[in-house]
Amino acid sequence: MTGDIGLAPPRSAPGCATPAPEVLRERGQREVFCGLTGIIWLHRKIQDAFFLVVGSRTCAHLLQSAAGVMIFAEPRFATAIIEERDLAGMADCQDELDRIVRQLLDRRPDIRTLFLVGSCPSEVIKLDLGKAAQRLDVALGGRTRVLNYSGSGIETTFTEGEDACLATLVPEMPAAAADAAPSLVIVGALPDIVEDQFLRLFAELGIPVAGCLPARTVANLPAIGPQTRFLLAQPFLGDTCRALEDRGAKRLDALFPFGAEGTTDWLLAAALSFGIDRMHFNAVVAPGRERAKRAIAHRHERLAGKRITFLPDSQLEVPLARFLSNELDMIPVEVGTPYLHRDLTARELALLPAGTRISEGQHLDRQLDRVRADRPDLTVCGLGLANPLEAEGLSTKWAIELVFSPIHGFEQAGDLADLFARPLRRRDLLKV
Amino acid sequence: MQLAVWTYEGPPHVGAMRVATAMEGVHFVLHAPQGDTYADLLFTMIERRGKRPPVTYTTFQARDLGKDTAELLQAAIREATERFAPEALLVGASCTAELIQDDPAGLAEALDLACPVIPLELPSYQRKEAWGTAETFYRMVRHLADRSLRPAPREGRRPLVNLLGPCALGFRHRDDVAEVRRLLDVLGIDVHCVAPLGARPADLVRIGVADFNIVLYPETGEPAAQWLSREFGQPVVRTVPIGVGATREFIAEVAALAGVDPAPALADAGSRLPWWSRSVDSTYLTGKRVFIFGDATHAIAAARMAAEELGFTVCGLGCYNREFAREMRAAAARHGVEPLITDDHLAVEDAIRAASPELVLGTQMERHIAKRFGIPCAVISSPVHVQDFPARHSPQMGFEGANVIFDTWIHPLVMGLEEHLLTMFRDDFEFSDAAGPSHLHGGVATPAAHPAPQDEPAEALAGAIADALTIEVPATDTAAVTWTADAERELRKIPFFVRGKARRNTEGFAVLQGRREIDLATLYDAKAYYAQ
Numbered sequence A: 001m002t003g004d005i006g007l008a009p010p011r012s013a014p015g016c017a018t019p020a021p022e023v024l025r026e027r028g029q030r031e032v033f034c035g036l037t038g039i040i041w042l043h044r045k046i047q048d049a050f051f052l053v054v055g056s057r058t059c060a061h062l063l064q065s066a067a068g069v070m071i072f073a074e075p076r077f078a079t080a081i082i083e084e085r086d087l088a089g090m091a092d093c094q095d096e097l098d099r100i101v102r103q104l105l106d107r108r109p110d111i112r113t114l115f116l117v118g119s120c121p122s123e124v125i126k127l128d129l130g131k132a133a134q135r136l137d138v139a140l141g142g143r144t145r146v147l148n149y150s151g152s153g154i155e156t157t158f159t160e161g162e163d164a165c166l167a168t169l170v171p172e173m174p175a176a177a178a179d180a181a182p183s184l185v186i187v188g189a190l191p192d193i194v195e196d197q198f199l200r201l202f203a204e205l206g207i208p209v210a211g212c213l214p215a216r217t218v219a220n221l222p223a224i225g226p227q228t229r230f231l232l233a234q235p236f237l238g239d240t241c242r243a244l245e246d247r248g249a250k251r252l253d254a255l256f257p258f259g260a261e262g263t264t265d266w267l268l269a270a271a272l273s274f275g276i277d278r279m280h281f282n283a284v285v286a287p288g289r290e291r292a293k294r295a296i297a298h299r300h301e302r303l304a305g306k307r308i309t310f311l312p313d314s315q316l317e318v319p320l321a322r323f324l325s326n327e328l329d330m331i332p333v334e335v336g337t338p339y340l341h342r343d344l345t346a347r348e349l350a351l352l353p354a355g356t357r358i359s360e361g362q363h364l365d366r367q368l369d370r371v372r373a374d375r376p377d378l379t380v381c382g383l384g385l386a387n388p389l390e391a392e393g394l395s396t397k398w399a400i401e402l403v404f405s406p407i408h409g410f411e412q413a414g415d416l417a418d419l420f421a422r423p424l425r426r427r428d429l430l431k432v
Numbered sequence B: 001m002q003l004a005v006w007t008y009e010g011p012p013h014v015g016a017m018r019v020a021t022a023m024e025g026v027h028f029v030l031h032a033p034q035g036d037t038y039a040d041l042l043f044t045m046i047e048r049r050g051k052r053p054p055v056t057y058t059t060f061q062a063r064d065l066g067k068d069t070a071e072l073l074q075a076a077i078r079e080a081t082e083r084f085a086p087e088a089l090l091v092g093a094s095c096t097a098e099l100i101q102d103d104p105a106g107l108a109e110a111l112d113l114a115c116p117v118i119p120l121e122l123p124s125y126q127r128k129e130a131w132g133t134a135e136t137f138y139r140m141v142r143h144l145a146d147r148s149l150r151p152a153p154r155e156g157r158r159p160l161v162n163l164l165g166p167c168a169l170g171f172r173h174r175d176d177v178a179e180v181r182r183l184l185d186v187l188g189i190d191v192h193c194v195a196p197l198g199a200r201p202a203d204l205v206r207i208g209v210a211d212f213n214i215v216l217y218p219e220t221g222e223p224a225a226q227w228l229s230r231e232f233g234q235p236v237v238r239t240v241p242i243g244v245g246a247t248r249e250f251i252a253e254v255a256a257l258a259g260v261d262p263a264p265a266l267a268d269a270g271s272r273l274p275w276w277s278r279s280v281d282s283t284y285l286t287g288k289r290v291f292i293f294g295d296a297t298h299a300i301a302a303a304r305m306a307a308e309e310l311g312f313t314v315c316g317l318g319c320y321n322r323e324f325a326r327e328m329r330a331a332a333a334r335h336g337v338e339p340l341i342t343d344d345h346l347a348v349e350d351a352i353r354a355a356s357p358e359l360v361l362g363t364q365m366e367r368h369i370a371k372r373f374g375i376p377c378a379v380i381s382s383p384v385h386v387q388d389f390p391a392r393h394s395p396q397m398g399f400e401g402a403n404v405i406f407d408t409w410i411h412p413l414v415m416g417l418e419e420h421l422l423t424m425f426r427d428d429f430e431f432s433d434a435a436g437p438s439h440l441h442g443g444v445a446t447p448a449a450h451p452a453p454q455d456e457p458a459e460a461l462a463g464a465i466a467d468a469l470t471i472e473v474p475a476t477d478t479a480a481v482t483w484t485a486d487a488e489r490e491l492r493k494i495p496f497f498v499r500g501k502a503r504r505n506t507e508g509f510a511v512l513q514g515r516r517e518i519d520l521a522t523l524y525d526a527k528a529y530y531a532q
Helices: A035-045 A057-072 A093-107 A120-124 A129-139 A160-172 A192-205 A238-246 A259-273 A278-303 A317-328 A342-350 A364-374 A383-391 A400-404 A413-429 B012-022 B036-046 B069-084 B095-100 B104-109 B129-144 B173-187 B201-205 B218-232 B244-258 B273-278 B280-285 B296-309 B322-335 B345-355 B364-373 B398-427 B433-440 B458-470 B485-492 B496-513 B520-530
Strands: A023-026 A049-055 A077-081 A113-118 A145-150 A183-187 A209-213 A228-232 A307-310 A331-337 A357-361 A378-381 A396-398 B002-004 B026-031 B055-057 B088-093 B117-119 B160-164 B190-195 B212-215 B289-294 B313-319 B339-341 B359-362 B377-379
Touching: A035 A049, A035 A057, A035 A077, A035 A160, A035 A400, A049 A057, A049 A093, A049 A120, A057 A077, A057 B012, A057 B036, A057 B095, A077 A093, A093 A113, A093 A129, A093 B002, A113 A129, A120 B095, A129 A145, A145 A160, A160 A209, A160 A238, A183 A192, A183 A238, A192 A209, A192 A259, A192 A278, A228 A238, A228 A259, A259 A278, A259 A317, A259 A413, A278 A317, A278 A413, A278 B520, A307 A317, A307 A364, A317 A331, A317 A342, A317 A413, A331 A364, A378 A383, A378 A413, A383 A396, A383 B036, A396 A400, A396 A413, B012 B026, B012 B036, B012 B055, B012 B088, B012 B129, B026 B069, B026 B104, B036 B055, B055 B069, B069 B088, B069 B104, B088 B104, B088 B129, B104 B117, B117 B129, B129 B201, B129 B218, B160 B173, B160 B218, B173 B190, B173 B244, B173 B398, B190 B201, B212 B218, B212 B244, B218 B296, B218 B322, B244 B296, B244 B398, B273 B280, B273 B296, B273 B398, B280 B398, B289 B296, B289 B345, B289 B364, B296 B313, B296 B322, B296 B359, B296 B398, B313 B322, B313 B345, B322 B339, B339 B345, B345 B364, B359 B364, B359 B398, B364 B377, B377 B398, B485 B496, B485 B520, B496 B520
Parallel strands: A023 A357, A049 A077, A049 A113, A113 A145, A183 A209, A183 A228, A307 A331, A307 A378, A331 A357, A378 A396, B026 B055, B026 B088, B088 B117, B160 B190, B160 B212, B289 B313, B289 B359, B313 B339, B359 B377
Antiparallel strands: A077 B002
């Protein structure tokens, strides 16, 4: 191998970056999930927590529709369904909530952290869940910590529910000692297997990792202080990022760890920040990077030159379009995102081909008109749209799978590419 | 407040969506916050529809609340009517919009649209999905039906009926309609209109020309049928033809109303359940204790079939829809059991545990309860998952429906017998727990590497067996390869249902490469290798 393992684009000083691309901003009907959906993967990750949604039957119905069969494995989430008498003032909502929480804790005494999760109905009737959380926290006397965040549709879109949850956890992180050595925190819920791969790589690199946010138990949240540097593993963590910065921690700017390039850049940002020797970095990263490239190469032939459109869903759209365009030579036609964190995705945006149509927000019918006019080879969209688009002869990849599957890091790069290749391969296979 | 993990029914606006989606030429504008579009996937994924449900959501967000959500609603209505040009428009509010108290009816009226607008009141904090379905259908019929129409004189024409109740996301509604149509055709009766499923607003306008109505699903069709009976004097057939006995009664009742001879339909040779049930192979079914839960219509029909047509003993009977509590109580009394009327799945679970049945007939939820208890189970009612919207013809109604039901209910019992035999032989040396699933992996199991099978769900074993059967074993001797502790730990993180395959492939790869030891690098090299 010759020279350093590459970096793109150059880590230039802020201000000299490529001019920000034009972004098409639209408002109208949005075909997206609300932030409550984040509970489905967060409860698997944070093993000592329970998520109690305070909402309507619709919220409960959404969770059960999104959770599929997981609902039956005695899941650590539930809904306190607001009823007529709660609205009519016949029952005091705060008293009712106390009753429900006690009922819940009687059934599940093992719960150490309880999240009261706000919904559209609870926000609209201005039920003060913050106050409820504080009161219950005191009342339970430290046996169970009670926290609160909002996953309502009026405030959060899909993965933003994770952002809201993690931002609530930041004040719970212990303060690092004033004289503590610098350390790294990985931010964003990752499948355990991916998290372990990253932790191993950082250990081999010699970078001290304080832990992950979220940790697998709330009791084990990493310490944080002005010496803390953090890497975002997910692009949708704007509020969490701000909360961490408010506690003095410093974000390391990097591509998100998708594909060989993204993962290398992400690791390199930490290596540079911790003064890791470049030769050592190359030596540690090379095997995984090569494996990733080999695995990606298997899918290159099928994906290269294919045109792809992303409809807004998770905010993963921009980094994934960058990966598919830079490493698989796909052509992004339109990259829609529910929300664009310009600072967090600046490096990603700079790597998208000139002329890529970036859209933020959604006017569903107009966007579908554009999809029909563009006729991309592959459209990444939600399950409410996937089959209808297939019926119109457009190949689709349903987006939620990208949130539930392990896709980050070197070892998953081939799997990630395959998620996009499979629908096209299937389309070619079927003779009926 | 009510603590809920599982709900048998969605909110009432999902019921309204089921009517809108079932029909043609209808559009529904739902005042709802961002996120409520999740309900679309029930139709596109579970029912596998190739079209978006005809629903436009206003998707208001927090920043709209301070401003004019009413204007947002009007804009959505205007745009939807221009784009989709519906023959009738439904407008309603979801649970959150109900709280902000915009008036969809008044706001839609003010727009002076070209098509009829039917405003819906959907009290989300009191009512549920089935109520929303029935109410929406009733409102549509009431709003659209031309009250001047009456049946033509009977001379020289075949009797004409409406089939009321089938809708989108209905359990086997598609095939039930086909089956009932076939029965009616044999009787010489024509179907004027099936509604809501497949009907257009124009069909509802002319609903009064039929001689009588048949309510296939009281949960969704009864309010409309009652109104039609009052307004048009159309008689109503309420016998639900699920089961051989009920189908015969249905034929007799319909034939009497239509003034035709029931004999040709009754003589249907397609009715195989009676003989299947009498054949000696079925003797072991006698007195099997069965617990039945679902929507009232399906549960009551199932109880009758269980007792009279299969010779089971009904040991528990209940429903989740309180609207039909009276009917359910009467049915439970006939079978000598306490009726269970609840929408709390934990209460159902307790009742099943207490009754200790040998077969559970229920919804998707009871399927999972039964699975946990290790009891055979079949699905008889909504809510159901994707597998219960099958590609093949699978009615519940009519004689073919009875055939389908016989097979569906008996199948898990036969499976249950197989399961029992497998457990009996479990202590055989080949199946011994102590031996672990080692025979599946070509290596000797160590307790650390393989937790005892009883720690894992039964599916783990099943999955591993499936793997062992389907994966090609490399011809080389993999026993010489050892796993490092790291690699072994990593392997445990792979889901159980593909773990066996991963182990086998990695070992094959190691042998191929001449490696004696499998470490993390080998594991992932192998993964990359097989990714080709």
